[in-house]
Amino acid sequence: MVYYFSFRVIQNNIGDMLNGLGLGLFIAVISLFFGIILGLIAAFAAVSSNRALNNIATWYTAFFRNTPLLVLIFIVYFGLPSVGIMMGRNVSFIFTLSFYAGAYMTEVFRAGLQAIPKGIIEAGQAIGLSRFNIRRYIQLPIMFRYVLPSMSNYLISLFKDTSLAASITVPELTYFARKLNVETFRVFEAWLTAAFLYVVTCYLIAYLLRKLERKLRIE
Amino acid sequence: MEGKKVKKVIVIAMLISILLLSLTGIVFAQKSQLQTVLDRGYLIVGTGSANVPWHFMDEKNELVGFDIDMARILAIGLFGDPTKVKFVEQSPDARIPNLLTDKVDIVIQFMTVNSSRAQLVCFSIPYYVEGTGLILPAGGKYKNYEEMVAAKDRGEKITIAVLQNVDAAERVQQALEGAVDAQYENQGLVYQAINSGRADAGAVDLSSIMWLASREPEKYLDAGFAFWPMNYACAMRPNDQVWINFVNSIFMEAMCGEQYKLYNDAYAKWFGVELSEPKIGKPAIYR
Numbered sequence: 275m276v277y278y279f280s281f282r283v284i285q286n287n288i289g290d291m292l293n294g295l296g297l298g299l300f301i302a303v304i305s306l307f308f309g310i311i312l313g314l315i316a317a318f319a320a321v322s323s324n325r326a327l328n329n330i331a332t333w334y335t336a337f338f339r340n341t342p343l344l345v346l347i348f349i350v351y352f353g354l355p356s357v358g359i360m361m362g363r364n365v366s367f368i369f370t371l372s373f374y375a376g377a378y379m380t381e382v383f384r385a386g387l388q389a390i391p392k393g394i395i396e397a398g399q400a401i402g403l404s405r406f407n408i409r410r411y412i413q414l415p416i417m418f419r420y421v422l423p424s425m426s427n428y429l430i431s432l433f434k435d436t437s438l439a440a441s442i443t444v445p446e447l448t449y450f451a452r453k454l455n456v457e458t459f460r461v462f463e464a465w466l467t468a469a470f471l472y473v474v475t476c477y478l479i480a481y482l483l484r485k486l487e488r489k490l491r492i493e
Numbered sequence: 494m495e496g497k498k499v500k501k502v503i504v505i506a507m508l509i510s511i512l513l514l515s516l517t518g519i520v521f522a523q524k525s526q527l528q529t530v531l532d533r534g535y536l537i538v539g540t541g542s543a544n545v546p547w548h549f550m551d552e553k554n555e556l557v558g559f560d561i562d563m564a565r566i567l568a569i570g571l572f573g574d575p576t577k578v579k580f581v582e583q584s585p586d587a588r589i590p591n592l593l594t595d596k597v598d599i600v601i602q603f604m605t606v607n608s609s610r611a612q613l614v615c616f617s618i619p620y621y622v623e624g625t626g627l628i629l630p631a632g633g634k635y636k637n638y639e640e641m642v643a644a645k646d647r648g649e650k651i652t653i654a655v656l657q658n659v660d661a662a663e664r665v666q667q668a669l670e671g672a673v674d675a676q677y678e679n680q681g682l683v684y685q686a687i688n689s690g691r692a693d694a695g696a697v698d699l700s701s702i703m704w705l706a707s708r709e710p711e712k713y714l715d716a717g718f719a720f721w722p723m724n725y726a727c728a729m730r731p732n733d734q735v736w737i738n739f740v741n742s743i744f745m746e747a748m749c750g751e752q753y754k755l756y757n758d759a760y761a762k763w764f765g766v767e768l769s770e771p772k773i774g775k776p777a778i779y780r
Contacts, residue, residue: 348685351689351691352685352686352688352689352691353689355689355690355691356688356689356690360690363675440678441677441678441682443675443676443677452586452657452678453657453676455586456585456586456657456658456659457609457658457659458609459589459590459609459610459613461590
């Protein structure tokens with residue numbers, strides 16, 4: 275069986291594919307932003323002495339971490355409208371991915387908070403800082419430096435997860451690659467180009483974040 | 494002198510070997526898919542499992558539908574036995590890749606004939622002329638096509654779900670100019686989009702609409718608008734005229750020849766229309 279490569283279809287559609295790549299990246303960054311907020315709230319709930327808050331954080335992470343992302347996407351996109359909650363496809367996907375990211379971030383932040391030496395917190399208490407100020411000026415800055423490598427890895431993972439948005443017609447890179455595939459049957463050209471764009475982008479993200487990590491590293 | 498004789502014998506032996514090898518090659522190259530299928534003892538058909546009334550699972554969890562019956566007609570032509578078929582379930586976008594990578598002998602999966610596909614595969618003669626229609630949710634905003642047109646004229650945004658395919662966007666525009674197309678990767682998601690209110694209507698095969706609207710009238714409505722006629726045919730790997738001719742002969746006989754009852758029965762079963770038997774005399778295709 276001989277396969278004749280023809281990248282002309284890619285040439286004609288590269289604009290759409292790059293736009294899709296940009297949208298995927300935007301969705302990943304926005305979702306990580308909301309995921310960090312949700313993760314912080316849930317992480318503090320998880321390490322607090324309040325049992326009810328502990329349980330809420332545990333159930334939240336257990337549900338979102340153990341349910342496949344595609345299933346969550348379908349629940350939010352196709353399920354919520356039947357109970358009267360209708361979001362646009364992009365908003366619906368960002369909403370899902372944010373909660374999904376938040377669940378993973380919770381565990382990352384919880385580990386970061388628990389890694390802070392107790393003596394530093396006690397030092398804050400000794401100089402009369404309130405609980406809120408201890409979190410704001412001591413725990414958060416130290417924790418963020420600890421967890422930056424994990425967050426960087428997770429951003430790359432989230433970016434790759436945006437490919438699932440194609441299933442609810444979000445016009446990101448995978449959506450256009452699949453469209454090209456069904457319209458022209460250029461299987462290898464469409465998917466190899468998508469893979470190449472994903473690899474290059476992930477590599478660039480990793481490179482930039484490693485630089486940031488080196489800059490903020492705790493010596 | 495002796496050395497020259499040996500050389501001559503070696504050269505002749507080599508020439509004969511090359512000739513034999515090339516002849517064997519020709520024999521191998523000429524082995525048709527028809528012979529491969531007959532030797533194997535059963536036919537391998539690529540098809541789907543989620544599109545009524547073409548290919549879907551019945552209450553006994555068995556694959557049924559018009560495409561399935563066409564495959565069984567082919568099995569009768571091959572082995573005189575409709576059960577000598579193995580079905581490989583595949584998504585619509587796997588139809589051509591599975592065929593070209595030798596995973597199936599033939600694709601019978603409501604496949605529309607078009608020029609870009611015809612550059613990659615060989616099509617049989619068509620076995621059905623499909624049209625695209627608009628399906629509406631029974632409790633939705635619109636009751637028929639006229640209401641949709643009126644709403645469009647008032648400036649309302651109308652979303653039509655459609656299977657991601659060649660010409661999907663163009664098809665939606667032909668149905669209702671200015672409507673927004675939402676292209677899903679499989680037909681199941683198109684129906685989910687309609688059910689959940691994500692889309693106001695779905696542009697799907699008219700045969701599927703007729704099937705669903707008659708069986709689930711509390712859930713779906715036929716908008717009463719059909720367009721875009723297209724031929725459905727089987728796809729086969731190129732460069733195998735023997736196999737293509739065989740499939741065409743069987744289909745021709747089933748549609749307007751000796752085996753017409755097989756096709757007519759399947760047609761009545763899945764489309765609810767009784768076809769007349771072929772007339773004696775001039776062949777139907779030349780009338």
